[in-house]
Amino acid sequence: MADQKLVxxxxxxxxxxxxxxxxxxxxxxxxxxxxxxxxxxxxxEQSLLPVEPPTFIVERQTTGGPCxxxxxxxxxxxxxxxxxxxxxxxxxxxxxxxxxxVVKLDATKGLAEKAPAHRTATGYSASFSFEDAFEDAISKxxxxxxxxxxxxxxxxxxxxxxGFLGLKTLFVTVxxx
Numbered sequence: 001m002a003d004q005k006l007v008x009x010x011x012x013x014x015x016x017x018x019x020x021x022x023x024x025x026x027x028x029x030x031x032x033x034x035x036x037x038x039x040x041x042x043x044x045e046q047s048l049l050p051v052e053p054p055t056f057i058v059e060r061q062t063t064g065g066p067c068x069x070x071x072x073x074x075x076x077x078x079x080x081x082x083x084x085x086x087x088x089x090x091x092x093x094x095x096x097x098x099x100x101x102v103v104k105l106d107a108t109k110g111l112a113e114k115a116p117a118h119r120t121a122t123g124y125s126a127s128f129s130f131e132d133a134f135e136d137a138i139s140k141x142x143x144x145x146x147x148x149x150x151x152x153x154x155x156x157x158x159x160x161x162x163g164f165l166g167l168k169t170l171f172v173t174v175x176x177x
Contacts, residue, residue, distance in 0.1 A: 013042050013060035013074075015093035022085045023105040023149045030077040031058050031091065039067035044078040047092070053099075054082050055090040105149060120155070120175040126168070130157070133172040141176065151177050 014033045021028045029044055040060045047055035058076075091098045123136025138152055156173040 008062045008064060010043070010059040010061045012092070012094040013040075013058045014095055015058050015091060015098065018091045018098060018100045020089050020100045020102040021105055021149070022082075022102050025081055025083055027054070027080045027082045027086075027089065027102065028077065028149065029056055029080065029089070029091070029100075030075065031093075032073065032075040033058075033093070035060060035072045035074055037062075037067040037069055038072040039063045039065065040072070040074070042074050042076045044076055046080050053086045053089045054080075055092060055097075056080070058091060058093045105147065118175050118177075120173065122156075122171055122173045125170045125172075128159070128168065128170045130170065130172065133157075133170050134174070137172050137174045141174070153177055 013031075013035070015031045016033045017031065019030045031042075031044060033042075035042070040062055042058065042060045045057045045059065047057055049055065085104055086102055088099050088101055091100050119141050121137045121140035123133040123138070123140065125133035125136065134154070138150075141150070141152070143150060152174040153176075154172060155175050156171075158171055160167050160169045160171065
């Protein structure tokens with residue numbers, strides 16, 4: 001029987017701040033807080049229960065291995081299709097359920113039409129993490145104006161492996177539509 005690696009369970013994360021923005025049927029939810037060590041990943045999931053207002057769960061999972069006991073801030077943003085605008089949403093975290101006011105964006109349409117057709121960037125991850133490479137690529141394409149809602153399309157994913165240096169790097173190329 002092959003060795004099976006046990007995956008640590010997801011647990012509720014603490015959330016110090018939550019910001020929600022509605023644009024074109026989508027909810028952009030950004031949360032931030034602290035993890036007890038830098039060896040945690042954080043995710044935001046929409047509850048499967050059909051309740052109003054829509055409910056989102058913020059969880060964390062340890063990545064395992066030795067890790068220093070240093071409180072580490074995090075920020076995670078996710079986009080969800082929710083259809084119609086809601087004035088509030090609920091965010092469930094280690095601190096309980098928090099009602100978050102949703103900001104509705106309408107005014108950016110005229111500004112977005114003046115933006116250049118396409119911008120492209122490539123992100124990299126030495127740990128072969130698609131998420132890390134994707135976030136690296138997106139970070140290289142900052143908004144052109146405040147409060148811009150950005151859309152990204154992955155145009156290429158690949159790896160650079162080998163050589164006398166023993167390279168092992170995942171890359172993700174994104175562009176704005």
